[in-house]
Amino acid sequence: xxxxxxxxxxxxxxxxxxxxxxxxxxxxxxxxxxxxxxxxxxxxxxxxxxxxxxxxxxxxxxxxxxxxxxxxxxxxxxxxxxxxxxxxxxxxxxxxxxxxxxxxxxxxxxxxxxxxxxxxxxxxxxxxxxxxxxxxxxxxxxxxxxxxxxxxxxxxxxxxxxxxxxxxxxxxxxxxxxxxxxxxxxxxxxxxxxxxxxxxxxxxxxxxxxxxxxxxxxxxxxxxxxxxxxxxxxxxxx
Amino acid sequence: xxxxxxxxxxxxxxxxxxxxxxxxxxxxxxxxxxxxxxxxxxxxxxxxxxxxxxxxxxxxxxxxxxxxxxxxxxxxxxxxxxxxxxxxxxxxxxxxxxxxxxxxxxxxxxxxxxxxxxxxxxxxxxxxxxxxxxxxxxxxxxxxxxxxxxxxxxxxxxxxxxxxxxxxxxxxxxxxxxxxxxxxxxxxxxxxxxxxxxxxxxxxxxxxxxxxxxxxxxxxxxxxxxxxxxxxxxxxxxxxx
Numbered sequence: 001x002x003x004x005x006x007x008x009x010x011x012x013x014x015x016x017x018x019x020x021x022x023x024x025x026x027x028x029x030x031x032x033x034x035x036x037x038x039x040x041x042x043x044x045x046x047x048x049x050x051x052x053x054x055x056x057x058x059x060x061x062x063x064x065x066x067x068x069x070x071x072x073x074x075x076x077x078x079x080x081x082x083x084x085x086x087x088x089x090x091x092x093x094x095x096x097x098x099x100x101x102x103x104x105x106x107x108x109x110x111x112x113x114x115x116x117x118x119x120x121x122x123x124x125x126x127x128x129x130x131x132x133x134x135x136x137x138x139x140x141x142x143x144x145x146x147x148x149x150x151x152x153x154x155x156x157x158x159x160x161x162x163x164x165x166x167x168x169x170x171x172x173x174x175x176x177x178x179x180x181x182x183x184x185x186x187x188x189x190x191x192x193x194x195x196x197x198x199x200x201x202x203x204x205x206x207x208x209x210x211x212x213x214x215x216x217x218x219x220x221x222x223x224x225x226x227x228x229x230x231x232x233x234x235x236x237x238x
Numbered sequence: 239x240x241x242x243x244x245x246x247x248x249x250x251x252x253x254x255x256x257x258x259x260x261x262x263x264x265x266x267x268x269x270x271x272x273x274x275x276x277x278x279x280x281x282x283x284x285x286x287x288x289x290x291x292x293x294x295x296x297x298x299x300x301x302x303x304x305x306x307x308x309x310x311x312x313x314x315x316x317x318x319x320x321x322x323x324x325x326x327x328x329x330x331x332x333x334x335x336x337x338x339x340x341x342x343x344x345x346x347x348x349x350x351x352x353x354x355x356x357x358x359x360x361x362x363x364x365x366x367x368x369x370x371x372x373x374x375x376x377x378x379x380x381x382x383x384x385x386x387x388x389x390x391x392x393x394x395x396x397x398x399x400x401x402x403x404x405x406x407x408x409x410x411x412x413x414x415x416x417x418x419x420x421x422x423x424x425x426x427x428x429x430x431x432x433x434x435x436x437x438x439x440x441x442x443x444x445x446x447x448x449x450x451x452x453x454x455x456x457x458x459x460x461x462x463x464x465x466x467x468x469x470x471x472x473x474x475x476x477x478x479x
Contacts, residue, residue, distance in 0.1 A: 072454035073447040074415035076426060081447060084439030172306075179308035183419065190310060197314075203322060206315045210307045217306035
């Protein structure tokens with residue numbers, strides 16, 4: 001017996017034992033999907049936030065439209081738009097060599113999740129950057145620092161601490177929202193669980209999946225709390 | 239272009255009437271879930287702040303579970319679980335035939351349970367924001383606990399909780415899209431149908447996104463107006479004049 005069959009064995013449930021390995025495999029896919037999209041979304045989100053604040057009226061409006069659209073529509077709808085919609089633009093995607101990318105459901109999901117979370121993260125970064133007091137900017141300029149230098153050495157380190165908690169929330173939200181990937185044929189944790197239920201008609205596989213999601217979310221929360229305490233230790237007096 | 243206009247027209251040729259009926263289901267589901275979820279959330283907030291340790295532990299477990307489990311999974315568990323439970327109860331009572339769980343009710347319960355867990359945190363924040371002196375003053379006037387809550391605390395609560403509850407509403411509105419997986423004919427359901435029939439996925443999912451976006455924008459405006467109204471007796475902007 002492999003380790004992934006053990007939980008089902010312990011609770012004495014055949015369905016969980018039989019599909020345990022598939023479900024843990026699905027959990028791996030879920031985590032891959034989330035880590036990839038949140039990491040890429042972080043970079044894109046920061047770029048969007050900077051454009052939104054410093055990009056001038058036109059680019060700023062475009063960035064605003066981007067965040068409004070992706071924060072105002074359901075992730076499921078966006079995913080279907082990309083997943084089913086990509087097929088319609090096959091000749092075009094072929095000509096720019098991207099059809100191979102969009103043919104794969106995993107890539108579609110990773111792409112959609114990335115641009116979705118980037119929109120949310122952009123708002124987090126915008127708020128964090130704007131929360132840095134103007135006096136910091138003025139002092140840095142008085143010292144003769146350049147714009148990029150000020151951002152990098154003065155603003156970002158202070159904004160990062162403000163952004164930390166909401167970013168942790170966003171990561172948790174992505175773990176949960178990634179379950180919709182199962183609706184475009186991806187066998188993530190939700191997908192493998194649906195399969196297990198369709199074959200065994202045993203509702204306890206859903207409960208087991210809920211426990212797994214809960215463990216992941218709680219682990220992220222705990223780790224984030226520790227990280228936050230460590231990174232803000234200079235702010236605690238006595 | 240003509241083809242697109244035909245596809246988006248009202249009637250037999252086009253899909254606009256189907257999309258509109260789906261949008262109506264989406265909105266009714268969100269509106270039906272709202273009072274149930276908010277009321278349960280307020281109850282859970284009071285439970286989490288109660289003096290009994292058992293109740294507090296229950297409240298913590300409730301919010302941890304429903305905030306940590308994906309909404310889609312909650313929806314499946316509620317839908318299939320209730321279906322199973324109701325069938326067992328039905329046959330257990332010796333009633334003839336079978337019983338079906340209406341998808342609308344299942345969706346309402348699942349989304350309501352999740353909304354309760356999230357709005358609970360908002361309510362707690364608002365309850366904490368109300369000054370202790372308000373309660374003490376009410377007790378000093380001889381009001382009992384229930385009266386104090388109903389007449390003194392609650393009216394002030396709404397104003398403080400409104401921004402957070404507005405957020406909850408926006409999230410709920412988007413979450414209703416998940417309901418299509420249990421075959422409720424909402425906006426997503428009809429969009430998927432239109433996609434299968436017409437093979438125009440980009441057009442239809444794009445239109446669906448825009449409809450959701452319109453709902454979100456209208457909601458944002460509505461929430462802002464509500465907040466303005468709730469704050470009308472309070473100094474704004476922090477300026478002293």
